[in-house]
Amino acid sequence: MLNLQKTFMGGLLAFALGTASSLAVAEEVSEGTMIHAGNIDEMLDRTFEGKTIQSMLPERLEWQIREYGLRIELKHSEELPRDPNYDRLTEQHAGTVSFNRDTGMIENYCTGLPFPEVSEDDPDAGWKLIWNHHFGQPTGGAQDYRRFAFLLIDEDGGLERTQYWRFQRFFETGRVDPPQSCGMDAPHHRTLLFATFPRDISGLGTLTIRHNDGRLDDTWAYIPAVRRVRTLSGGAWMDPIGGTDQLQSDIEIFNAHPTWFEDYKVIGQRWVLAVAHSKEPTWDESAGSPNAQHPRVDLANAPHWNPVDQWEPRKVWVIEATPPSEHPYSRKVMYMETEYPRFYFSETYDQGGDFWKWLNFALRPYQTADGGWGLISAWGQTVDFKARHATIFQSHPDWVLGGDLSADDVSRGALQRAGRR
């Protein structure tokens, strides 16, 4: 009996251990696994780096896998490189900045990340994260994106049009690169943006000055067809960029002064699958066809806007932003990396509360001119599911973070010189 009992118990233990063991092997999927509509149901309960796939798929991402042919290739997560200047100056000024709930503004800011420690329980956590985003993006003191592309895509017809642009931004405040700055009295940044292709928009350029005090941007446009600079409406920050699907306030997910939105609330922290180390290249000009030139976009297959990249588990803040009543969106849910204030995704909802657009921007670490590290948007997609249309942003290898771009290079005189033919 004893032996029988021992045998029975031993068998039970072996069964239990064996079952657990076989379950663990079955649930953890390996790097390179592709998640797609054909296997999504069996993948949801499996794990990657110890977390279930389902727990890392926001509802709208899973929906695109099921309904829109999105395929996600898994990649192990990697740490994002740190910029020594950024960390040193952030640490040096840590704890000095305060948030004024009445004005939505921050006080005593010098440089670096305004709020290096944000607690989920803090009722102002959403605002503080947005201010971190305002001042603390690791992009160097200047961005010279010598070329980037917009691909305009129709769900049925595929690639409709291509536009090439140049983007130059010089930060006057919040700088961690020399010349370092302290305070927020000067404008935040100056941005020169002008088109180089196709011919009918070539030379069209804008200069925008973003202020820290919350007033609307100062913006001018150079119109090559009349060879003249014209003042633009500062109220256009919530309007679409030309014929794209992206609003001005959607550039790299969020592009507005924090006080222009009504409120920000932290929904929580969670894990998502996102592209933090985008494969290179995004844009290969030497390739022949558009499909080959843009290997990070599945231009060949409907809906023609799906990304082709490697996705890794990332811990993010989920923030809900409430736009002003005149904004096209009623709310905007954004997913921010916890290591740096950069966004991966956003879901936007129309005034009727219905889901409208999906924004997905892939990150790629990029060495700055002084040897530090920054993060760039390797590509970004804005999908308007109501219009069944998308705009894909494409980076170019010929980009410079930091470098010798100065405020003089991003001036009204430069706007005219850059744009005029």
Added chain:
Amino acid sequence: MKTTAQTRLTALGVAAPLTVALAGLPATASAFEVEVEGYVRQGFSMNLQNPRETDTNDAYRLSMARSTLRLDTRFIFDDISFTVISRGDREYRTSYLRRLERTGGGAYSSDSDDIDDFYNNAEIREAYFDLPLTNRISTRVGKQQLAWGETDFFQANDLIHGFDFSWRSFLEAENEELRKPLIMATFDIDVPEVDGNLQMFFRPGFDRKEDIGNTFDLVGSRWALQPNKGTDFLVPFPYDFDHPEGRHDEQTYGIRWSALTPGGIDYSLMYLRHHNPDPVFHQALNPFKGREGDFGPGNGSFIFPIVDTVGATASGYAAWADAVFSTEIAYTFDKPYNFSSTRTDAFDFQGRGSAGIKEEDTVSIMLRMDKIVDLTGTFLRTSRPSFASIQVFNTWLPGYSRSDNLVELVGYEARQQRWSTFVTGILGLNYNNDRINPQLAVGSDVTGGGSFFVIPSVEFAYGDNWRVLLEADLFFPLGNRSKRAEDETTDTRTIGYFDRNNQLYARFTYNF
């Protein structure tokens, strides 16, 4: 052709020293790029009304079939660049144009009776060299165009160049295609501390004669002002580009300071010496300032006297109106006007402003509001907010005296008024991610009887290359017209000049 040969010589004159300058670049200038872009375009225009001047009903006949090739080439050596913009135009001689050649005195008589010399061109429009002298100082040398001022539709401070209104009058929206480039040196000094820029230009007077002043259809072709189609005024009254008061080779120059106020107002102040943009009729019996110059067989000519203008602009965004307000003012000293004589002066030999030239200080004032209006939720259901602009343009003669009998335009009896006011408006709509872009432009001569024009258009964008524009040009002169050449009406003004000239326009462009 003479015109082409002169253009080539001019271009060579510009290009040769630039080539020498480029050859002198340091050997370390490593980055070299060549950018080429341009377009091939075909435009068709059709009469929607029957012009009275021909003996046939020419309604719904082609008034224009114009082919254009434009090529922009830029050679970039690091920070230095050399740009060449060339354009060739060829027109098919439509049956309507052939009839204009046979009507009355015959259109194009002054150009060897040949439409080819009037509309067909092959020229290097611009050829200039951009050279940064320091981080803040740069220069552009060569044949170029420089636009000052705020308004595109009128000329207040945009006076450095003349415009070519001969082939489609004022209707072509891209006025860089109409502006007549000049050989100049331009210097830019940036002052970023105040968001400022000091710009100076010097024109040494090397330009061709035909590059001076505005070119109107004075040869009796499709855009000749009614009732002058088929009448080539340049036969009896040719241009005199060597008149001592308006020599084509006289130096002109200007300086402009533009900056941003701390409150965000963009302003500029300028002075320029320039040829009067519009030609004035100069007659032998009453020479301008007693200086005769050269006259045609009709004892008259058209001249472009040199004048001085000071001006200012301002523009800024007003949050309370969510709109951009712009203004522009220009004061031209001693601007020349034609006048009629009420007496039986010997020199008033034809009436309609032909008695000679008088000078009057003239103030041009423009006020404009640009506003983004959200029509996405209206019955128009645009795909994004729309651009709307309304503009008031006023011409004021502070020393005006009715007894001077100044005329608004030679050839017509309508008097110049102390105040002349024009209002224009534009509404641009966008659909389908800007692939379908309708636009409505309207304008009214408020002090000229309220006559108006309406220009609805729609542009279609297909892919990266193809653009198609369809446009109707509709004029409503109301009572503001004259029906026959011999009418001595005194109320035919700006819109009335275009009576019975409604057009339908289609433009097909392949960009590359």
